[in-house]
Amino acid sequence: MQIYLPIAELSMNVFLVLGMGAIVGFLSGMFGVGGGFLITPLLIFVNIPPAIAVATGATLIVGSSVSGVLAHWRRGTVDVKMGTVLLLGGIAGTGAGVWLFQILQGIGQVDLMIYILYVVFLGSVGVLMLYESVKAILRRRAGRPVRRPSRHGLAHKLPLQLRFRRSRLYVSIIPPLLIGFGVGALAGAMGIGGGFIMVPAMIYLIGMPTSVVVGTSLFQIIFVSASASMLHAVNTQAVDVVLALMLLAGAVVGAQFGARMGGRMQGEQLRAALGLVVLAVGVGLLVELVARPGDLYEITVLGS
């Protein structure tokens, strides 16, 4: 069964789209990330033009984060105040990201930039997560207590300090603003919500307790990816709403299975598994960047 995508201007198999949505949803339910880092490369892999993959990915993440944040909201694990600070940085960052995306689209290097950003971020985040989680697993095996990350980082020394009750923190708002900006820029340029960068950054750089990190990250990702979607809709007209909604339909179902599976696993095992997935996607993209392309020429339509 084929469905015609009005913005991408090609037709795709419905079950393929639902299946891709389900895979992404499964991972996002399991690990509490939006899943954008996976969907954009997947879409590009099935011949969706990169610009549309990025913009549509952002719209998908809006929906999947709303669905995810509801569960955390009920458990009270969303720090709205911290989320808002991250968001302020995030909105500014998104504008910068979409702007960068458009400049690179003009000079024909947008694919390259997306690839390089992905390889760098997926590679480094994957390696760090694997390293940290494997160490934690070994420590647990050896019977030693799992050490929690330091609570006295940079955020405690800088000015403009605020109290965040949910996170039980009294820290400067400068690091969260910068982190929000950076993740927002990535969201705009890469079509991701940035969960896989935001989550480690909140734990290790801001020192938030792990329990509120995922919910808070999802909370602010809703707004960042919504504004990224809007900016893409207005500036590049590359959001394919039919594709986004079909992916979302697969994703919300997949997320339920993912959440159940995730509930049965230990934190370190989960982080190790996510690290592996992230690293695998990164390595796959690196291979494509370095391997000789099948056709050395690339064609872009400029309009009539």
Added chain:
Amino acid sequence: MTVFRLVLILLFMGQAGSALAERLVTDLSERQIAITSNFRGTTLLIFGAVQEGSVFEGGLADNDIVIVVRGPAHDLVVRKKERVAGIWVNKDAVTFADVPGYYAVASNRPLSRIAEPDLLDRIGIGLDHLSFKVEKSDVPEDMIPAFREAIIRQQKNALLFLSTERGVTLLAQTLFRANLMFPANVPVGDYRVEVYLLKDGRIVSAQSSPLSINKTGIERGLYTLAHEASYLYGILAVGLAVLTGWVAGLVFRAR
């Protein structure tokens, strides 16, 4: 461009009389192809007849029929990848003007046997005889053909450039028919279907009919909205995504 081509066609039709247009009667199975949500490509039947009087000037030579379908033209940038520090990067670019988004040619026998390359070049019949105007180029003249060939190669792979040398069936020298394929990713817009009657390597009659391929219904509405009311479209897209996520969250909590 089209007017220019018509003038050329008339010039190449030689000394044949004034009632030329009547020698060829053609029609299409559809004048409008509608792209709906389950569109997965289509075929178009082009058929017609060569009228009696046209077997002229001794009538020794056989009739040849060539059909060309040209899609809406766009400017294209072709970029060549080069290895920089181990990574493949887009380097030199050539911009071509008015490249058809779809191009199909069908004939009753190989084009090289129907007419001289010179004639085919001038009217742009056959993939080897298509020329694109270079608008801007980073490379010396002699490297441009490689960029031009890249367009033809990739469009052929995408089934958007087609050439079928025996695609036209000619019955008793008078009736002809051809099926042309349009893939699912066919560009939308105004097409032209050109039918040429050749004799002894000369065009003795030609007909051109319009064909339109367009999205209909909700597909058309969404596309128009995205391009003409992009704020509204963005709000709609984000709103629908939020709603879907919200509903899903509520539905699965109930379980």
